[in-house]
Amino acid sequence: MNATMRRVVIGTVAASMAVTLAACGKAGDKKSSDNSSSSSSGSKTGSIGLLLPDSVTTRYEKFDKPYFEAKVKQLCSGCDVQYANANANATTQAQQVSTMITKGVKVIVISAQDSAAIKSSIQQAVDKGIKVVAYDRLAQGPVSAYVSFDNVKVGELQGQALLTALGSKATKSSKIVMINGDDNDPNAGQFKKGAHSVLDGKVNIAYEQSGLWKDTVAAQKMSAAITQLGAKNIAGVYSANDGMAGGIATTLKGAGISGIPLTGQDAELAAIQRIVSGTQSATVYKAFKPEAEAAATLAVDLLQGKSISSLATSTQTSGSGDKVPSQLLTPVSVTKANIKDTVVKDGLYTVAQICTTQYASACKAAGLQ
Template sequence: MKICNRPVTTAAILMAGLLGSAAYAAPKGTVAFLMPDQASTRYEEHDFPGFKAEMAKLCPECTVVYQNANGDVALQQQQFNSVLAQGATVIVLDPVDSAAAGGLVNIAQSQGAKVIAYDRPIPDTPADFYISFDNEAIGKSIADSLVAHMKAAGVAEGAGVLQINGSPTDAAAGLIRDGIHKGLESSGYKTLAEYDTPEWAPPKAQQWAAGQITRFGDEIKGVVAANDGTAGGAIAAFKAAGVAPVPPVTGNDATVAALQLIIAGDQYNTISKPSEIVAAAAAKVAVQFLNGETPAAKTELYKTPSELFVPAVVTAENIKAEIFDKGIQTAAEVCTGEYAAGCKTLGITN
């Protein structure tokens, strides 16, 4: 056999066939990464960079489209329709409104596209896969940690706590809330008041907390806040009211601001859940879908095959080991200005 007048050996034909097969099997396509809001800096600073980096490794020929809905349900729907029109066959969706997202799943699946629910589940309409940290476990962990701290500090049973939840349209916030309830229900402490924070907005959490400080005063012995933004809002309310020291306040996300508050002694705990972990897992599942594979699920939530990662509680006692020794943040990023002395006390150095 000859090609271009040059003899071709059987081995060469086989090698060409193998290379051609490999090239043909290499994944290609458009994958969309749609995030819900900019109230938290995590999406631009951690989630999308982590997803993009993993996609570049697993599927260098793929096109990755990133959009953020900035808390606007209608805008997210427009973005969803837009990426479908651009040919996206896999959409990683962190919904602004978990209930409304069911319609988006139906639209995508009717067009043969796969939807990976990300961070926030979509309870009413099963997506093709769900990837997140275990949100109910997060809620229970931060509540358990606060309760243990209060008991160790000698806070008597019957004392009061505030509970600040996340957005009422976010199913993940509902799971965190449920976990907090489980952590508090047998604690011996009473919940003075509870609030669902629209859009997770810290100013709204601060405004609500200020009202409760006026209402309950020094009856408030602790605050279970569902994330670092709402925690920061609550802490700001206590400081504005002249409360010192601030009662222990929980958080979640391990933002730089929260880590600084923990170092300063103003926030009690947070949750370390490096977004890059779930972002990379979402990229792996997306590439499996592009290859026509069925990703293996570790569990199931809302009738959706799922993978849930285990979070770690961070306090001043383990912040060095969990955050800095593991390279999640650096002292140069966190131990600035007024926080340098606190870092030195905790053994956190450059």
């Protein structure tokens, strides 16, 4: 090979190496870019804490938790959910927030057992850079978002259901027993406000107490109301939720009181069965799946640094004065007439689950079988 040809070959090899190195460099750059993309706001992963208030209310463990976890997994396959239940103990829930902080979660979704007591714990989480979403109950403190139903509307639906069930007996002299939720839960005040806006001036709220969201407490309050007012003088009962309505229904039965309206909330299976059998007149259905999925979507978006303005389109003010971007869903009143078109249609319960042997004849009469 002569000198001229050797120079040509060497030059060609050098150029080829340069191209190869450049290509390797670009591939490396692309890989680096991909890695950067995987940690960008659109695909960031991490742990999300879910803290629910109690296990007495059946919805939380049976519906909210699995719906929330499934939606998080759908939106962020690399995210995981750390779960804890306060079992109706505010101190326990505060400890659970501390545990979530230690675990390094990026977002905490919390349904506060006590909205005021949890404020300092929420502040601690936010100080560590953790975003907090208030779920179903608006906790105090610097929360980033809130998802729930229109709680005043819930109370209005309950009040109207009671009046409708009373019919011609809805007079200013009709004595109504009102068992509200826990005063430490801001939702309870909103339910109460909505119910009073409908009932005041149309019936006589002759006895009103808090049932603390506990069936046992509500049963005791109902017993006290019967003693104070007389069994024959009670025209109807407002119960702020289905759990308490269960305790109230038992007390009414024990006192030989039947055929009077009794409200509720949460569309628990036992409440639907009571409605079918006539021992409860109505409940309020707050579809668990869209609420849980909305909370999961907010949590993932906050974790990934995305804007939540298109989801949280309204603002609610908490007990601590914080203005919180909020997503409020629409509740639905459920009576015997629309069980099939609400909780059955949505797949919350099947007819078979509602219409067990005990309720078979009542279901048939209600058109469910």
